[in-house]
Amino acid sequence: MNTTSLKNFLVSFSGIAVLLFLYFPLVVIVLFSFNADTVNSFPIQHFSLKWYSVLFRDDELLQSIGTSISIALISTAVALLIGIPAAYAMHKYDFKGKKLIDKIVLMPITLPGIVTGVAMLSFFPFVGVKISLTAVTFGHITFLCAIVVTQMLARFKRLDPYLEQAAYDLGATPSATFFKVILPNIKTAIIGCVLLCLVLSMDEIPVTFFLIAGNNTLPLEIYAMMRRGITPEVNAISTLIFIFSTTAILLSMRLNKEK
C-alpha cells in the first residue's frame, strides 16, 4: 500500500469508527432486549422474548405510556393551533418585534432546560397552574411552539408566492385563500411537524422533571426504573421507543422534503 491510499484508508476508517460509536450503544440495547439472562453481560447466552412479555404486564409502565401519549397529543394539537397562524403572520407581514418573537419562541430550545424547568416551576402556580400533569402539558406546549413556528415558517418560505396572488386575483377572501389554497399545500409539512412534536413530547425530560406530580410520564418512569436498579425490561421498552422514534423521525424528514 502506498502512502496516499494508506492515508485515505485511515481517514475513512476513523470516520466509520465514529459513526459506529454513534450507533453501538443503540445496537447494544436492542441486542440485550432479547437476552434471556437478568444480567447484561458479555457474551449473550440465550435469546428470548421474555422481557417483552414482562413489559406488557407492568401496569405502572403501561400507565405511563398512556399518560405520555395523552400529553403528547394535547400539547401537539395546541402548539399547532397557536403556532401555525403565528408562523403564517410572520411569513406574510412585516411588523415591529418580529425578530424578538423569533428569538423568544426559540428560548426553550436555546436556553438550558434546567433554567426553563425551574422558572416554570416557580411561576406556574402564580397563574393558577398547579404542579401537576396539567403543568407538564403547558410546559410541553411552550417548547413545541418553537418547533411548530420554525418548521412552518421554513415551509411557508418555500411556498410559491404566485399561488396566493392567483387566489386573490380570482376573488378569494383571505380566509378562503388560507383554508382552500395554502393549507392543502402545506399538509405534508404539517404531518411531518406533528410527528416531530409527538416524538419530542414523548421523550421530554428536563422540563417535565420539575413540573410533574402524581403519575409519571414514560421517560420519567424509565428514569425511576433505572434508579431502582438495572432491569432488562428497560432494554425492551427502550427498543420499542427507539423503533417508534426512528420511524416517526424518518417519516417526518421525508414529508418535510416534499416540494
Place this chain on the structure above:
Amino acid sequence: MKAWLRKYSLLLPLVVWLLVFLVLPYCFIFIQSFFETDSFGKTIPGVSIDSYQRAFSNSLYIGTIFRTLIYAVLVAFLCILLSLPLAYWIAFKVKRNKTLLYTLISLPLWVSYIIRAYAWKIILGKEGLLNTFLQWAHITDKPVEYFLYSTFSTIVCLVYILTPFVAIPIYTAFEQIPKSLIEAAKDLGAGSFTTFRKIIFPLALPGIISGGTFALVLTMGDFLSPLLLGGPNTLFISNIVQNLFGTSNDRPLGSAVGILILLLIFLILGIAARSEKKLSSLKSDSR
C-alpha cells in the same frame, strides 16, 4: 376584516402564550434571585443580594460553576475531535449516499435522551458489557469499578449525546468549501494534510466554533447525565440548582445560581458569535 386586525389576531395567541408561560417565568426567577429565605426555609419576597453573596462566597457554588465549565470545555473538545474525521469522511471521501449518511448522523439527535444515557449503564456497569468482555478476553481479572458512576462515565455519555450536534455544523462548513480551492491546493503540490491544515481547517473554523459552542452550552445546562451516570463526587452546576429547588428548598439561591449559569452562557455565546463573525469577514477579505 382589516389587514392589521387580521395580522394581530393571528399573532396574538402565540404572543400571549409565550408571555405568560415563558417570558414571565424567566423574569420571575430573576426577581426571585433577590428574595430571601427565613430560618425555616420559607421564601420571603424582598430585595436583597444575599443569594448572590452566598453563591460567590461558597466554593460549592462558584467552584462548581468553574468545574462544570472545565468539563464542558473538555466535552466540546472531545466532540470536535470525533466530529472532524466523521464530517471529513462524509464531505470529501464518500461519493454516493451522502444524504443517507447525513441522515444517519442527525438521527441520534432525535432518539430519547434517557435511552442513550441508559445504554452506557449497560456498557460500563460492573457486570456490564465492557467489564465482562475485558474479563472474558482475560485483559483484566476483576471488574473496573471506575467505568460507571464516575465523572468518566458522565463525560463519555455527554460526548456521545452531543457529538451529532457538533458534527452537523462542521459537516455543513466542509461542504461549503469550494472544491476548486482544494483542487488548486493539490495542483500546487500540497499534500492532503497540508491542504487540511492550510485550507480546509481555517475555512471550516466558524462551523467548528459553532459546533463546539453547542456542546459547551448544552453541557453547562445538563443535569441528567451526572444524575444517571455520575458518582458521589460528580457534581455539575445544574445538579446544584436542581437540589436547591428540590431537597434543599432554597429557591432564591437556586434562582441566583440559575441566573449565573445563564449569564455565563450568554457570555460564551457572545464570544462565539463575535469570533465567528470576525473569521467570516477575514474569509471574505481573502477571496
